Amino acid sequence: MSEQQRGNQNHLRADCESCFGLCCVALPYAKSADFAFDKEGGTPCKNLQSDYRCRIHSHLRDKGFKGCTVYECFGAGQKVSQFTYIGKDWRENPELAEEMFDVFPVMQQLHEMLLYLNEAIGNEKARPIYDELLQAIEDTEQLTHLSPNELLNLDIPNHRAVVNNLLLQTSEFVRAKVKKDKNRSSKVKKGIGLIGANLSGNDLRGSNFRGALLIAANLRNSDLRMSDFIGADLRDADLSGANLHGSIFLTQAQVNAAKGDRDTNLPASLHVPSHWLV
Structure with missing residues (x-):
């Protein structure tokens, strides 16, 4: 993996223009301070338009949808829409809808892991585990290329445990460099x-x-x-x-x-x- 490839993480950021509004359909939410009304998983949000754009995107906080402004799919939406399902949307292909909505959160977890791993491998203090981080990135990226059925049968907790171990090591390397101050607050444990x-x-x-x-x-x-x-x-x-x-x-x-x-x-x-x- 080149320095340029590691530095380019645009595919790990949401690109709503290339997504079929998956987070607005697949995910459930309850009426609360974060959402103005209840919505079941698999049901399109009332604000989702036919072009898969949000009708109130510029006014989400004002309209009671603060929860939408703090959600991040880490690029899983466009990956599922354009790669996993090669541009076939759930409206024109209703037979794929339920499966697509189930695949989306799996891909979201994989992309989240990729985001953290890419951050870790770019941190000089994590150099001692560079090779392990690189292998984890390549392994995780390969998982995002699996078929829908294979993605749904992935042992995500097991893979996350492997990734988490590397992220924990990275954290220790970074925080170990901080000079210990006896007068620092002891409130955080x-x-x-x-x-x-x-x-x-x-x-x-x-x-x-x-x-x-x-x-x-x-x-x-x-x-x-x-x-x-x-x-x-x-x-x-x-x-x-x-x-x-x-x-x-x-x-x-x-x-x-x-x-x-x-x-x-x-x-x-x-x-x-x-x-x-x-």
Whole structure:
């Protein structure tokens, strides 16, 4: 794999123009603060148009669909639409619909793993496991080329366990470089619930936030550099003025779910959401 290939991860970002609105159909959601009404899996959203575009895409938050703005398929939508099903959509081919909707979340998981693996292999601190990461990328990419039936019969948990081991090692390499500070906050421990926690202004460099529930946590002006955010729930967490430079496994979807401002320092691969600036 060349440096150019590793650097180009556009196929791991959603391209809605090349998708058959799969996330708007395949996935269920319940009426809540994130969605304005209930929808069953396999049922098209009322806002999905015949051209597979969202009728209220520019006003999702205003219309009560904040949940849609923080979802990311990691490019699985266009992969399933244009590669797995070679451009055959579910409206014109209803016999494929149910299978297509089942394949989509499987592909989403594979693409999510690819995103993290590509980030890991691009991190200099993970050089000791470069070959293992490269092999995992190639193996995972091959899985995305399987037929629908093969995808549905994949042992995703087993493959995820292999990938997760490499991501854990990468996390250890990155966070080990952070100088230990005896005066740093001890509030963050692996597995601790942090819903609504006040961690404002803390030195949290190199923290392990893997899978942490940081919902509505106050992280204003905190130093979060070199921290691991894989799977962390950042819904309504306040990142205003926080420094996340060098943090790892943080996605745009997680950032979109949080609150922040123009003073929030994000990793170079991510951008400040427009709703932060309103």
